[in-house]
Amino acid sequence: MLNIPDFFESFDRRGGFPALPEVISEIVHEIDAERISIVDLARLVQKDMSFAVQILAHANSPAYNMPNRVTNLSLALQIIGLRPLKALCLTIPLFTRFKHIMGLPELWYHSRVTALCTRIAAEKFRQTLQVDVEVAETLGLIHDIGKVFLFLEADEFMQCQMQLADDPQTLPDWKRERKALRFDHSFIGTRFGRKFNLPPAMLDALLYHHEPEKAQYQQELVYLCALGDQVATMIGAIHPDFRFVEPQILEIQKRLGLLPVHFQDLLQECVRRSLGISLIET
């Protein structure tokens, strides 16, 4: 059985969290420093053509409902916003580099649809919940980032997890992780988030997206992320290691004060806009 010291010792021996490509690292640094203009940021992004193409593709995704195709990188960055851009910096290189690992393309699809659903929920309920749409989308995108490291460091365990994904008698993925490893992907994801200076409210959401009632900061945001996660699963963007919607969705709905009519409206919009998100990204 893996335990926390063994896991992180092996993890650190292999170099810890994979380093970001140089240009991406520079982009993250500039976003954190909050002093770069969009034009300069676009010049920087352009240095990594593959990343630039993915940024343009993201700006044209259903998340932003743009009436015309976006082909200008500066405009794409304005549309996406800096927080989600930072999340894309932390996720795209990882999921691209390890896309050959079984389960990761599905996890990336789940993450992108969760980002969309969390964003739609934030757009619809921002007046009552007072949440930032960009922050909500960012959380959706990175909420399961810890799983990437489980796929890398505990591949046999994750293969077993995927074998059980279809069994409704089994515990949810995160509870099985805790039982077997004594920690879960939320814990690892939070460690990753801390390394990249994510603010406390976002760290809280990374840590508690399966137990939003435990969140210390901006609990509504954590509930919203949990809602996006479950709605994404509902509409078919499943986790590779657990394919069911968890009963906590009922509690989340109550906690956020969503009437059935609100939930129906949200679900319809999520189905409609998720149709344009591709399972496979090339």
Next chain:
Amino acid sequence: MKCVAVSLETLDPEGVEIVSDVTDSLGRLLAKAPCVLEPNLKKLLLARGVRYVYIRSCADTPRSFDNEALEKELELLKKRLILLAPHDREGDFVKMVVETVRGAYQKEEVLPEHRD
């Protein structure tokens, strides 16, 4: 460009270029064109239940609605919602979700002609 049906089971993936977006039976985008059909992509498409895919151009005729494909997706949805049963005793929530998803797909009319 005309539609080309690709039988994934029998197709040797090496070097086959997908020239138009590949969608599943509910019209969800699975692979964005242009892309090369690699062994991993073939496995993933098969894992998503895709047996035959249509490769079609964006300028192709609109997809026609396929009620059977919708019912199949709704069955999968009910399976994904199965853990809610003990907590949703009257089944109101599950019913509401299933009917909403049904309505959303019917409204969009995104279902393709082919079956997986």
